[in-house]
Amino acid sequence: MAETLYFNKQASRESIYQEIFPQIKALISAETDLIANMANMAAALKEAFDFFWVGFYLVKDGVLVLGPFQGPIACTRIDFSRGVCGHCYTTGQTVLVPDVETFPGHIACSSTSKSEVVVPVFNAEKEIIAVLDVDSDALGDFSETDTCELEKLVALLS
Secondary structure: OOOOOOOOOOOOHHHHHHHHHHHHHHHHHOOOOHHHHHHHHHHHHHHHHOOOEEEEEEEEOOEEEEEEEEOOOOOOEEEOOOHHHHHHHHHOOOEEEOOHHHOOOOOOOOOOOOEEEEEEEEOOOOOEEEEEEEEEOOOOOOOHHHHHHHHHHHHOOO
16 A cells, blocks of 8 residues: 655754654555665655655675665666765765765766765664665755764664
8 A cells, every 4th residue: 555655845854854754664664675665765755855866775796786766867886986875885874965076986877966965774783785875956955964864764774
């Protein structure tokens, strides 16, 4: 059965995260398939915030491989040593980039992307299995609120 998110689009970003967190948790808690849960999480974030691009890159065969996403066509494979996603993977930490043009080695999958936040996704054994990549078409669109709230959301996947 399809679900509908309920939130106040005029609310602050922090309030929207607080409104959608229990809804996303309920949506994915009964499902054991990781890809299905990633797909629903990406769709929920895109719907709630209308981000330019929201998606996951999965750790496979020594690279990050495009997984479930919402938005325009994206890079299919990203080496661990390249871009914001690769940096997130190699450091194991969330990366907040207010202006992607200033990030050394940024991969321009789309010239429309201006700012980005990438969050590592850990499994129960604390290994990185994926990264959540969220892009905006506005400079400086992300804050510590986004990093904190996105980290809480991806923790639901472990």
